[in-house]
Amino acid sequence: MKRLFALNVMHIRSHLQFRGAFLLDRVAQLISYAAGFIVLWLLLQRFPSLGGWTWPELALLLSFQLFVYSVGASLSLVQMRSLDHLVQRGGFDVFLLSPVGAWSHLVFANGGPFGYAAHILLSCTVGAWALANVEVQWNAGLLLLLVVGLLSGIAIYTALITIFGALTFYIGRSRPAFLLFASLMVIAQYPLNIFPLAIQILMLVLVPVGFASYVPVAFLLGKEIVIIGNSGAILTPAVAIGMVVLAATVWRFGIRRYESAGG
């Protein structure tokens, strides 16, 4: 753990060498995500609800999704997207020699929540406003669900991005998978009840991104959850654990297929 921390501190220091650019990057990210929120806010100024979800409820879904994605992506996205280049050039060799393990070294030497400060700040701010404006009868069970939902969402995104990145070991490129991931991210911003059955199955069964934000938020708000029903919300941590096990398996088998670029 100490080594991983040291790796991440080195990564942060390297970025802080250009403080002005670093700050500008975070401000630009903040504006970019805020623009996405504003577009939906403008729409909900014109229409009372979207699929029965009011603006504060949608804001909660958006901020929940942005938060779990940000933390999950900080542990995986930039790192896994760099795998294409590393594997094609043989640069992955150095990670195989690491005493902390290839995945951990790749993740902590090249990312972390520091680069996602803007996402986290925006999601926490909007999320706090939304929680204060939605009607939820809070009790210990719901609070526990909120925490479990957040942790599960982070695990699902980290696992999913790791699986997409590890495709490089199998088919040589992961870029197509990440193109699809970008589309899934957009769909995940909306309540799944507005979509046709095929997209609901895609989001809850084939690529269970819906469990990362829609299922816990819909349960919290007392909305009817599509396909799995409200009792299905209890599956969320199980889906997260399943995704992590799957990601670890795909990653391990993938590494065995890695042949470097030399020789």
Place this chain on the structure above:
Amino acid sequence: MPYAFTAALAFKARLAYRSEIWAGVTGFSALSLSKVAVWAAIYATSSQVIDGIPLPAMNAYALLAGAMLAAWDWSDFLETTGRVLKSGDITSYLVKPVNYLWFQFANELGRAAFGHLLVVIPSVLLVIAFVPVAPPASGAHAAAALVLYLNAFVVLFLLAGILGICAFWLMTTFSLEWLLGALLQLLSGAMVPFWFFPGNIGNFVSWLPFAFVAYHPMSAYLGVTSQSQLPLVLVMALSWSAILAAALIVLWRRAVHALQIQGG
């Protein structure tokens, strides 16, 4: 001639990555269907026609308004321009008997053609098999929409180029990419048409250059822009292209001049 060859080469280069074709078609189709579903949900709680726009027309908007942004990834051009200027690799272009900006325009045109022919058109055909989509309002509206759509590529290219050159002084392309992405998300009308914006906000933003990337081509297509207004919109579109082109050329000359001073 070298520019036509460059465009053809860029098209062929993208053909090498065939897996990106199915990923692009699947992604764009899923995204279009999800946008269609969003509007269907809104229309379900309102009426069959909102502000004079029936649901099939809104489906057309949902499907086609984001087509240019899906077919062409402008961020690659912005990043490349910023990088070659910052690193000094631009010198390898300056010694060639081609103009860098025209060279990149041809290159990106080839890539955009690939995106349209092999991602957007198959996706559109796939989606219209399942969803009712309104045709253009008239022949004149279709012709104007086509001209505005082609101009949308030019406007987007110029905006990306201007920010790419700004990276020479700001030392970052990352934030400029995100910034342009935010402006396009909010002000291009690709997601929500301006006639649904509250108050006079929609009217104001419709005259900014970003609106000519998605909103105006689709407004012309659907007939929201009346036939008598089409010439004014076309003049505005071409004027923005001329203004942005002039800004790009001025910035480009300044950046290259500064680069020569650094070279010593």
